[in-house]
Structure formats: structure tokens, C-alpha cells
Amino acid sequence: MKKHEFYLENLDCPNCANKIQNKLIELNKYNSVIVNFNTLKLIIETDELDITEEVVEIVGEIKPEVVVRDYKDKNHCNHNDENDHCSCHDEDDDENDHNHHIEEHTKDESKNKKNSYKKSISKTKLDLYRLLIGIAIMVVGIYAGLPKKISSLCLIIAYIILLFRTGKNAIKLLKSGTIDENLLVTLSCIGAAFIGKQLEGFMVIILYEIGKILEAKAVNNSRKSIANLMDIKPEYANLKQASHEHRVSPEEVNIGDIIVIKQGEKIPLDGKVISGNAMLNVSSLTGESKLKEVGRDDEVLSGSINENGLIDVKVTKKYEDSTVSKILELVENATDKKAKTETFVNKASRIYTPIVLILALTTFLLLPFILKISFEESFYRGLIFLVVSCPCAIVISVPLSYFSGIGIASKHGILIKGSSYLDSLKDIKEIVFDKTGTLTKGEFEVQKIEAYEGYSEDEILEYTALGEVNSNHPIAVSILKKYNNYIDKDRISDFDEVPGKGICYKTDGKTVKIGTVDYAGDEKTNDQETVVYVKIDEKLAGKIILSDTIKEETIDTIKSLKKSGIITKMFTGDNGDIALKIGKEVGVDEVKAEMLPTDKYNELERIIKNYKEKSDGKEKVAFVGDGINDSPVLALADIGISMGGVGSSSAIEASDVVIMTDDLRKIKEAIKISKYTNKIIKENLLFALIVKSTVLILSVFGLVQMWLAVFADVGVTVLAICNTLRILHHRR
Ligand code: ADP
Numbered sequence: 001m002k003k004h005e006f007y008l009e010n011l012d013c014p015n016c017a018n019k020i021q022n023k024l025i026e027l028n029k030y031n032s033v034i035v036n037f038n039t040l041k042l043i044i045e046t047d048e049l050d051i052t053e054e055v056v057e058i059v060g061e062i063k064p065e066v067v068v069r070d071y072k073d074k075n076h077c078n079h080n081d082e083n084d085h086c087s088c089h090d091e092d093d094d095e096n097d098h099n100h101h102i103e104e105h106t107k108d109e110s111k112n113k114k115n116s117y118k119k120s121i122s123k124t125k126l127d128l129y130r131l132l133i134g135i136a137i138m139v140v141g142i143y144a145g146l147p148k149k150i151s152s153l154c155l156i157i158a159y160i161i162l163l164f165r166t167g168k169n170a171i172k173l174l175k176s177g178t179i180d181e182n183l184l185v186t187l188s189c190i191g192a193a194f195i196g197k198q199l200e201g202f203m204v205i206i207l208y209e210i211g212k213i214l215e216a217k218a219v220n221n222s223r224k225s226i227a228n229l230m231d232i233k234p235e236y237a238n239l240k241q242a243s244h245e246h247r248v249s250p251e252e253v254n255i256g257d258i259i260v261i262k263q264g265e266k267i268p269l270d271g272k273v274i275s276g277n278a279m280l281n282v283s284s285l286t287g288e289s290k291l292k293e294v295g296r297d298d299e300v301l302s303g304s305i306n307e308n309g310l311i312d313v314k315v316t317k318k319y320e321d322s323t324v325s326k327i328l329e330l331v332e333n334a335t336d337k338k339a340k341t342e343t344f345v346n347k348a349s350r351i352y353t354p355i356v357l358i359l360a361l362t363t364f365l366l367l368p369f370i371l372k373i374s375f376e377e378s379f380y381r382g383l384i385f386l387v388v389s390c391p392c393a394i395v396i397s398v399p400l401s402y403f404s405g406i407g408i409a410s411k412h413g414i415l416i417k418g419s420s421y422l423d424s425l426k427d428i429k430e431i432v433f434d435k436t437g438t439l440t441k442g443e444f445e446v447q448k449i450e451a452y453e454g455y456s457e458d459e460i461l462e463y464t465a466l467g468e469v470n471s472n473h474p475i476a477v478s479i480l481k482k483y484n485n486y487i488d489k490d491r492i493s494d495f496d497e498v499p500g501k502g503i504c505y506k507t508d509g510k511t512v513k514i515g516t517v518d519y520a521g522d523e524k525t526n527d528q529e530t531v532v533y534v535k536i537d538e539k540l541a542g543k544i545i546l547s548d549t550i551k552e553e554t555i556d557t558i559k560s561l562k563k564s565g566i567i568t569k570m571f572t573g574d575n576g577d578i579a580l581k582i583g584k585e586v587g588v589d590e591v592k593a594e595m596l597p598t599d600k601y602n603e604l605e606r607i608i609k610n611y612k613e614k615s616d617g618k619e620k621v622a623f624v625g626d627g628i629n630d631s632p633v634l635a636l637a638d639i640g641i642s643m644g645g646v647g648s649s650s651a652i653e654a655s656d657v658v659i660m661t662d663d664l665r666k667i668k669e670a671i672k673i674s675k676y677t678n679k680i681i682k683e684n685l686l687f688a689l690i691v692k693s694t695v696l697i698l699s700v701f702g703l704v705q706m707w708l709a710v711f712a713d714v715g716v717t718v719l720a721i722c723n724t725l726r727i728l729h730h731r732r
């Protein structure tokens with residue numbers, strides 16, 4: 001299957017983004033279709049190799065002014081450019097044959113890129129000029145004292161010039177069966193002219209156009225801030241070839257190539273240091289500004305910054321598999337999974353416009369009888385209804401809020417994979433924690449080794465290490481660290497790892513089992529520490545007693561989660577006594593021990609079902625684990641949160657929220673960001689609702705002039721977008 005990525009330049013309304021997405025889905029040809037309004041990205045997965053023309057045609061039908069580009073080329077007109085010429089501005093005046101949409105894909109690519117680049121500049125400028133010329137002609141028409149006929153002609157021309165874009169859009173959309181603000185504004189302008197209030201009509205369209213320009217600026221600015229927030233993308237790599245090095249783009253570097261990272265530079269690809277030493281700043285990945293020293297043989301992650309030193313790195317992953325592009329992809333695509341509130345708003349805005357149209361009509365028809373005013377006056381008041389009815393503020397600010405929330409979270413080392421997860425974090429009522437590596441450090445210290453049946457302690461350690469060499473369980477890592485000798489993997493055969501129990505393998509004709517007391521012990525004991533039993537040929541041969549330490553922040557975090565009304569539980573595969581001991585120490589409400597992965601799954605399923613029935617899906621259950629053998633539960637939970645994501649692709653893939661460090665406090669922080677984002681969204685909704693209904697009520701009684709209504713409408717939108725920006729500057 002191939003993944004096609006397009007950049008939808010000039011796409012400026014979330015509704016149209018939805019429409020494009022739905023239309024493409026309705027074709028029933030592609031495996032998946034996603035349109036992301038925040039990043040203007042369209043992603044289609046399909047077996048077909050070239051779908052560009054098809055996509056261009058469909059997008060063109062819905063939003064002719066959108067230019068479909070190859071996503072890789074988007075930077076020609078993205079935030080890198082100072083003067084925003086290809087802002088998400090509404091509408092363009094191109095005569096619309098679809099040719100210009102495919103300009104990117106014709107033969108002479110670079111030349112065409114330049115052309116369309118220039119075209120974008122002139123388009124926005126053209127809009128501004130059109131506005132100014134329109135205003136100039138209007139002023140002449142009204143104030144120059146020309147003969148009546150000529151001044152009327154001036155006014156008509158001015159009207160046509162000013163209304164050109166909005167009117168054209170209204171007609172286009174009407175043809176495809178949609179009523180939107182373009183139509184409302186056009187109708188009210190023409191309506192005002194008919195009842196002799198030309199000046200009011202002009203005010204409406206002029207303010208509307210200015211508003212659109214401001215709105216585009218505001219949206220663009222916030223996109224830019226978000227992009228800056230995510231500024232971890234490396235621009236180049238210093239590729240070392242023979243004796244000299246040159247700058248190439250990170251995408252061009254292959255596995256095994258040697259790259260040089262100098263002081264102040266970003267590491268472009270994941271790899272291993274082969275020479276030199278450096279102090280790395282990984283804060284852009286983890287949100288924590290701790291410097292990490294690296295030297296020969298240390299792994300380095302792309303996205304870290306070399307603060308001091310010079311290192312040569314052998315590349316171990318292609319750019320697209322490297323940490324930095326994994327993170328970028330995740331965050332950029334996060335808002336594609338639409339949150340409930342968002343779809344609710346989108347749905348609401350779809351029925352909103354028709355309702356306002358009906359209200360306007362009712363006002364027009366009924367007011368003369370109720371308030372004893374002329375039909376002309378009631379027509380005017382009805383027109384104001386039309387003007388105020390644009391749901392723009394909401395439709396634009398809601399997705400932007402989610403996107404900002406996700407952006408700021410990632411800045412703090414918390415990756416949230418979708419707006420719906422950001423939204424539900426605030427509704428968490430119960431959190432179930434895995435023990436090892438989540439509440440505890442997962443770095444076991446070997447306390448004691450016991451050996452029976454003629455085996456020595458060293459032999460027991462060796463047999464255990466042999467088994468653990470193929471495991472990535474925290475216990476395995478700790479035992480191998482203790483053993484610290486070369487292991488010949490050819491000595492191991494019939495290897496099998498049973499999640500939550502242990503390992504079984506054969507060596508030198510012997511069958512070795514290591515793991516829990518059930519699995520590799522002989523009788524139940526009340527161990528006060530984590531114990532790994534070793535059975536050789538079905539006889540207990542020894543055991544290794546391990547101790548793990550509780551993370552520093554665990555106790556405080558659990559306390560504060562409980563204080564905010566969240567029930568905390570611990571599930572573990574470890575034995576009952578040690579589990580109870582640790583559970584008591586960290587202060588969780590409930591402990592369940594000796595659970596196999598399937599037990600964890602079934603128990604969590606039961607809990608989730610309970611909440612679902614109790615609260616109608618409002619209250620959420622989260623599971624926090626390290627992603628090592630708990631991916632099924634992570635996937636099952638309403639919100640699966642994995643810890644220690646940096647460098648661990650399994651943790652990143654398995655969960656809905658990835659915490660890049662091991663720090664449990666980030667869970668509180670994620671919940672906080674969710675609450676704050678939600679607060680801003682509510683503020684915006686409420687603000688828009690209050691202003692609009694006030695204007696509407698006042699207009700019924702003739703207390704509002706039409707231009708004031710437009711001013712209110714545009715003002716609400718711009719203020720709502722600015723309010724959204726507060727999310728980005730929210731301090732912890
Ligand atoms: P937790 O629920 O605490 O994350 P697991 O489900 O991963 O624990 O494992 C439960 C128990 O199974 C461990 O405490 C250990 O005794 C045993 N076990 C699991 N995997 C291994 C392994 N690779 N080596 C030794 N013991 C293991």
C-alpha cells in the first residue's frame with residue numbers, strides 16, 4: 001500500500017476540510033482518507049500509484065480555490081516565509097479551470113513551483129487591492145457630488161468589485177447544496193442596497209473582507225506558533241564521505257553512513273557514537289532540560305541538540321524511522337482523529353445556518369405585526385440575523401484549540417495521539433498502573449543468589465542470563481547487567497517467553513525455566529522481594545532475589561491524583577506479598593497481584609464496562625504501563641498511557657498518550673493541559689454565544705446597525721482565535 005500526502009494550500013474552513021474528507025471516503029476506493037485542517041495535510045492510503053488527478057478534481061469541485069500540492073513541496077509557501085503570501089486566505093479569483101491545481105505535477109517542476117509561489121503572493125495582494133479600489137470607487141460615488149446617474153453607476157461598480165469574491169463563492173457553494181456565510185453576507189449586502197441602505201451594505205462587505213484578512217492572519221500566526229513549538233525538525237546532516245563532509249538533507253542519509261554533529265547542531269538521525277564526546281540537550285524530545293553526556297558506543301536520538309563537543313555518529317535508522325520524524329508525524333496527525341466536541345460543533349454548525357435563515361425569515365414576516373414596524377424595517381432587521389449567523393468563531397477555534405493543546409503537551413514531552421484523547425484526559429475517573437517500570441524504576445538490583453542441587457551461584461546467574469538475553473523485560477535487563485559477560489546465543493535453543501510468567505529454553509541438553517514461583521518454583525512462598533526462580537530439568541536449582549526501587553515522584557503523584565478524585569489501582573504479575581508491600585508504600589487504592597496479561601485484560605475490561613454503564617461513557621479509565629508486555633491493556637483502556645517513550649517504538653505505538661520520560665508527574669500535567677484546553681474551548685463557545693445572541697435580540701428591536709453586527713461577528717472570531725493562543729503560553 002502506498003501513502004500519498006498532499007498539501008491543501010488555501011484551505012481555510014474546517015467544514016470544507018470535512019467535506020473533502022467525506023467526499024473522498026464516499027468514493028469507497030481508498031483504504032484511508034484523512035484531512036487535517038491544522039496542518040493542511042491530506043493523507044490517502046491506497047494501492048493505486050497515482051491518484052493526484054483524481055484528488056485534484058474532487059478537491060476542486062468542493063473548494064476550487066484550494067491548490068493541491070505534493071506535501072513535500074509545501075515549504076515553498078509555509079511558515080518559513082516572512083510575508084504569509086499563501087495564508088489560509090479564503091477564495092481566489094482565478095477563472096477556474098482546474099489546470100492550476102496540477103501545476104506541481106507537470107514536468108518542469110521547479111519552474112512551476114516558482115510560478116505558483118508568485119501566484120500566491122499576487123493573489124493575496126490582489127484581494128487587498130480589490131478591497132481598496134472598491135472602497136475608492138464607493139467613496140467617489142457617494143461623496144464626489146457627481147451627477148445622480150454617474151454616482152449610481154459608481155456605486156454599482158463598487159458593489160460588484162467588493163462582492164465579487166464572496167458572491168462567487170456563495171453561488172459555487174449553493175450549487176453544491178451548501179448554505180454558508182458567503183451566501184448570508186451576499187444576501188444581506190444586496191438586501192441592504194434594495195431598501196436604499198447602500199452605505200450599510202458597503203460597511204457589511206468591507207468589514208467582512210477586512211475580517212477575513214485578519215482572521216487568516218490570526219489563524220496563520222497560531223499555525224506558525226505551533227510549528228515553532230514543534231521546531232525539532234533537523235534541516236540538514238553533515239555527511240562524512242572519504243575525507244571530506246558535506247551537507248545533505250536528512251532524508252538522503254542511509255543506514256551505516258557516518259554523520260558529524262558539531263556544537264550547537266541538531267542530531268538529524270538516530271545512531272551510535274563512534275568517536276568524540278558531547279553534551280546533549282534532549283529537552284525538545286522529553287520536555288526536560290537535562291544535559292546528557294555521550295561518548296563512544298552510546299546511542300543518540302535525532303532531535304537532541306549538541307550543546308558542547310563534536311561527535312561522529314554511525315546512522316542506525318533512516319530518517320523516516322528516526323525518533324524525530326516519528327514524533328513529528330504523531331503530533332501532526334494527532335488532530336486527525338476528531339474529538340467528540342469537535343464533531344459536535346461541526347454538526348451543530350451545519351444545522352445552525354439553516355436555522356438562522358428560518359429565524360431571519362420569521363423575523364421579517366412577523367415583526368411588522370408584532371412591533372408594528374414597516375416591512376422595509378423588518379427586512380433590514382432580518383438581514384442582521386443573516387450577518388450574525390456565521391459560526392466561524394467556533395468552527396475555527398475549536399480544532400485550533402485541540403491542536404494547540406497537543407502542541408504544548410508535546411513541548412513538555414507528552415505526546416497525545418488525538419484530540420479525542422486530549423479531550424478525555426480531563427474525564428479520567430480511574431487510573432490503573434502497572435507496577436514494574438511504571439510505579440517502580442524497573443531497575444532491579446540483584447540482592448542475593450541462592451543455589452541448590454549442586455549448582456553454584458555463578459552457574460545459576462549464568463543459566464538465568466542465557467535465558468534473559470532474548471528478553472527485553474526490565475528483569476532481563478537487570479540480570480544481564482549483573483552478569484556482564486559475553487553470551488554465545490548459539491548455546492540457546494527452543495526459546496520461549498511466557499508473558500507475565502517467565503522464560504523457558506534448552507541448553508547443553510538441559511531444560512531451563514526461569515520466572516515466577518508458579519512457573520519455575522516448587523511451592524508457594526511469601527517472598528518480600530521480587531524473586532526469579534530457576535528450575536533445571538524440572539528441579540528447583542536456585543533463585544535470584546531482586547529489589548526494585550519506587551520512583552521518587554510516585555508517592556506524591558498518587559496522592560495528588562487521589563486528591564483530585566481519581567481512583568488509583570495497581571496491577572502486577574509479581575507475587576502477592578511484594579505487590580501488597582509496594583502498593584501500601586505508594587498509596588494506591590487497590591492492588592491486584594499475580595496477574596497474567598490476560599487477567600489484566602479481563603479485569604480492566606470489567607472496570608471499563610462498569611464505568612461505561614454507570615456514566616454513559618462520560619467517565620474514563622486510563623491504564624499506565626511501560627509498553628513492554630502490556631500493549632493489549634494499553635490498547636483496551638479508554639486512554640492508554642505509556643511511559644519512557646523516548647527511544648522505545650513499542651511504547652509509542654501501543655498507546656494513546658506517550659510520556660517520553662519515566663516521570664509520573666507528567667500524567668498530572670497531561671490532565672491539566674486537557675482541562676485548560678477544555679476551559680478555553682468553553683470560553684470561546686460561551687463568548688460567541690453571548691455576543692451573538694445579544695446582537696440578535698438587540699437587532700429585533702432595531703437597536704443595532706448592520707455594520708455593528710458584522711463588526712461583532714468578525715470581532716468574536718478574531719478574539720476567539722487569540723484566546724486560543726493562550727493555550728500555547730499556558731504555564732505549568
Ligand atoms: P508487572 O505486572 O509488574 O509489569 P510482568 O507481568 O511483566 O510484571 O511479570 C510478572 C512476573 O513474571 C515478574 O515479576 C517475574 O517474576 C516474571 N517474569 C516475567 N518475565 C520475566 C522474565 N523475562 N524473566 C524472569 N521473570 C519474568
Ligand code: MG
Nearest residue numbers: 434436628629
Ligand atoms: Mg510490565
